[in-house]
Every structure is written in C-alpha cells, then in structure tokens.
Amino acid sequence: MATKTVVVLDYGSGNLRSAVRAVERTGVQVELTGDFEKGLAADGLLVPGVGAxxxxxxxxxxxxxxxLIGRRLxxxxxxxxxxxxxxVLFAQGIEHGVQTDGCDxxxxxxxRLHAPVVPHMGWNTVEAPEGSQAFAGLEGERFYFVHSYGVREWTLETNDRTKAxxxxxARTGPTEHGGDRFVAAVxxxxxxxxxxxPEKSGDAGAALLRNWVATL
Known part of the structure; x- marks a missing residue:
C-alpha cells in the first residue's frame, strides 16, 4: 500500500519544522510547501498558524x-x-479592535479570552465528547496551549439535518476561580x-496526530 502524504501548508506563519517532524513520526510522507496543487493532491493538509x-x-x-481549504473540504x-x-477556520477574528474575515x-x-491571566500558556486538560476520534484513547490527557484569543461560543446548529x-x-483555569471556557478542538x-x-504536547499530541493520520 502506498505511503500516505501530508502537506504542511507554508504561508509564512512561524517555524513549521516542529509540525513537520511530528507528522513525519506518524509514518506518512510530509512536505512543507505553499503550492496550491500539491496541497490539493495530498492525502491530508495540515494548516498551522502562530501570531496575529x-x-x-x-x-x-x-x-x-x-x-485550497474550501476545495479540499x-x-x-x-x-x-x-x-x-x-x-482562521471561523467566520471572524477580532484583535485590538480590528475585525478580520476568516475562512468561514x-x-x-x-x-480575546476573558481570563485573569492572558496568554493562556501551558498544559491543560480538555472536555472531549463521547465518540471523539481525535481523542480516542486520550481521556484525561493534557495538551500544550499558548494563546490569548479563542472561540468562546459555539454557534453552529445543525437541527438534526446533518451530523453535528x-x-x-477547555478552560483557562480552574472552574472555581472563574476560568473562561473556550473551544479546544472540533x-x-x-x-x-x-x-x-499537538506537536508540542508529547505522547498525547503524537497519539492525536496518529488518530488524524488514520482517517486519511
């Protein structure tokens, strides 16, 4: 069986080598590129991102x-x-009063997170739903976060017309201290x-990447 291929999308967003190495360790062939056609042809596309x-x-x-994301989906x-x-997969981002359209x-x-301390940086647990493929075998594990912004409300309603x-x-801190809740994964x-x-989250992050590669 042919080796699966993954493109890590290079669009000028930070140091991407750690993401490339982490995905390579799952056993797939990985290429770091911003080429549209290569991104379209690969079995999987990973879209990283750091900064504003x-x-x-x-x-x-x-x-x-x-x-490219829209065509693949x-x-x-x-x-x-x-x-x-x-x-950037969500409709909009607001930073320092500036509103930017996302991929929608x-x-x-x-x-911006509503938390006593921002950025939210370090290891944190998540509340994964039943039936999650991403977190299969990872109940109670911790993952590495570093961010000041997030999605605090999930507004997509399917009304049972399609699979939700x-x-x-996750939370920025303990519930009893008013930790702000935000979307950790979808x-x-x-x-x-x-x-x-996941590329900075040790064994748990490596397992999540393997779970993703298994779907390719």
Missing amino acids: YAACMAGLKEIKGDR AGGRPVLGICVGMQ EWPGVVE PLVTW ENGPLWATQFH
Missing part, C-alpha cells in the same frame, strides 16, 4: 490557502488546523482543528 489572526489570514490568502478531503490555523467554514468569532460537529472544550467530518499544539 489578521496576519495569518493575509498570508493564507496570498497563496490562495483559503480556497468540498471533496471530503481531510484538513487539520492547529492554533491560529484553527482560528464555521460560524463564530475569535476574541464534535466540539471539545471534529467536523473531514475538517479537524485544535487550539492546542
């Missing part, structure tokens, strides 16, 4: 990355967004995304 929402969207549009081809690569694969707004996305939540058919960094 507006800058990431500008870089993504410069290589037609938003169109229209054909049911897997996409995984990580950190700001997850945030999901409704919702990326906004599986949404995983599984929506071929589109998966995580707010945390």
